[in-house]
Amino acid sequence: MAQLESTGRYRYRLPKNFREGMKVDGKIYANEILLQAITKDQTLDQIANVAMLPGLVSESIAMPDAHQGYGFCIGGVAAVDPDEGVVSAGGVGFDINCGVRLLATPFAVADIKPHVDRLLDELFKAIPCGTGKEGPRKLSGKEINDVLENGAHWAVKNSYGEDIDLNRIEESGKIKSADASEVSDRAKQRGVKQLGTLGSGNHFLEIQVVDAIFDDEAARAFGLHREQIVVLIHTGSRGLGHQVCTDYLDLMQKGLKKYNISLPDRQLACVPVRSEEGSGYLKAMAASANFAFANRQMITHWTRDVFNRILKNGNLRLVYDVAHNIAKFEKYKWGNREREVLVHRKGATRAFPKGHPDVTDEYRSVGQPVLIPGSMGTSSYVLAGAENAMSESYGSTCHGAGRAMSRKKASRDITASDLLKQLNQKGVKVRVASMRGLTEEQPDAYKDVESVVDVVHEVGLSRKVARLVPIGVIKG
């Protein structure tokens, strides 16, 4: 078996003779410890399997937080030629546009400390979380279609936030190619009740403190300073996105036969980008992504409302909102010419550098904000997109800490009450819908987020701007 080769600091190549059928090499960003974790489960096999997809324009890429997923590894990036390549529903995943948004508050840690318990209690009441909780907004008949086609724009039009928020969301919170008619009634049925809910699993809302600044200029542009209180929201497209992925995976299974595509794992099912099925998926995926943008926009509104009620100031500035699971058409340079590719990001974040035309005006001089949630009770990071992302990783960087331990083992290793005690000792207060869900998300179940961001910083895919540490957590 061909072995991994080091191609420079924190860079490894998985040569295409690693597995028969690989059309391109694999490329992994990691330090030695992270690489050990990556080689422990089936991540390498999954990187190799993705390298077998038709029409890839270069390597099958894995970020330092990569771990085993379904079909694609989590932390994977794959770019294909739109005319010769395929789109894979599994390459985006079940939680379409699972993503993160950061709100900067006008408060310093000292202003907030006496009010943390009340804030958490009220946020927990205002934002439906856990499983099966319905959103307070009952959508009328066809209104779901409006949400799917207009995303955060629908939310702002319906008084959930301000126009200015829309400038600070990837794709301005509305992917224009979305088409609600490509989304099944079932997906709408699953989603309609869940709009404006946080969900369960690794989704959360955290009140955090900016604890370190690494890049003064970028931090200033993002409106962040030391000791400032911020709010980080992590959730996605809920049951709607899950059902869209399920529906199209099923459709793409048929497509494999129809388009004569042979793959080692059915979970990778894919169809040509330019096929009817491929185009249908991309429109439905965009609609699901819009649902997620609207979802995070509504949660933002309620968060502002709670801060306003308790601290008499709900002026929480949206810093940015990024997608972690998505496929997008983007342009990259090949020598002197520009070429459009379809980039699948499965647990990876867009990281456009300074000067990129798709970075919103107010951040164009420093690069797009990249939001990296850590595990519960540990640090999260704000990064800025950097130049090497354009030449090496299709404008992509890591997305989080990445799981290192199964949920069952995580729950076995610690009881919920011990975990709450530990977090409390660290100064982190928690409100949680499911105690079992809490232990599954314990910090030791994740890789070290510090190492993950150090790797992407060192290799120049993005650079460190600020570190955030939690003081309050709301979990589903």
Added chain:
Amino acid sequence: MMETFQILEHTADIGFEAYGGTEPEVFANAAIALVSIITDPEQIAIRGERSIHVDADDREQLLVRYLNEVLYVIDGDSFLPAKAAVTLHDNQALSATLYGEERTERHDVRTDVKAITYHQLAFQETETGYSIRVFVDI
């Protein structure tokens, strides 16, 4: 009594292996194994039923489509099954009746299951009957 299922580990997600003396039995036990990831099946009373019917091109697809139907009943229709009765028409079609009740605040629902996957999916004959292995995304 023979064990009807057990939960399996996976770095990010979770799976199960279900057992049954007959094919309909193993399909029925797989549905309850799925429910057990979401909530405790013992806490679900039988007050109603839902019927599902699935066609597929092969057995793997039949299994995935069937469990996705069960998941839709749980997540889209808010109905929690405690028991399932399955009739297999051949390798490519099945009908099932799910017995249980509508979800209420009383049920301790631990997690959402996003979807059923083909990851390491297996349907096998064993010494005592059949086993099914499935991983789900949560």
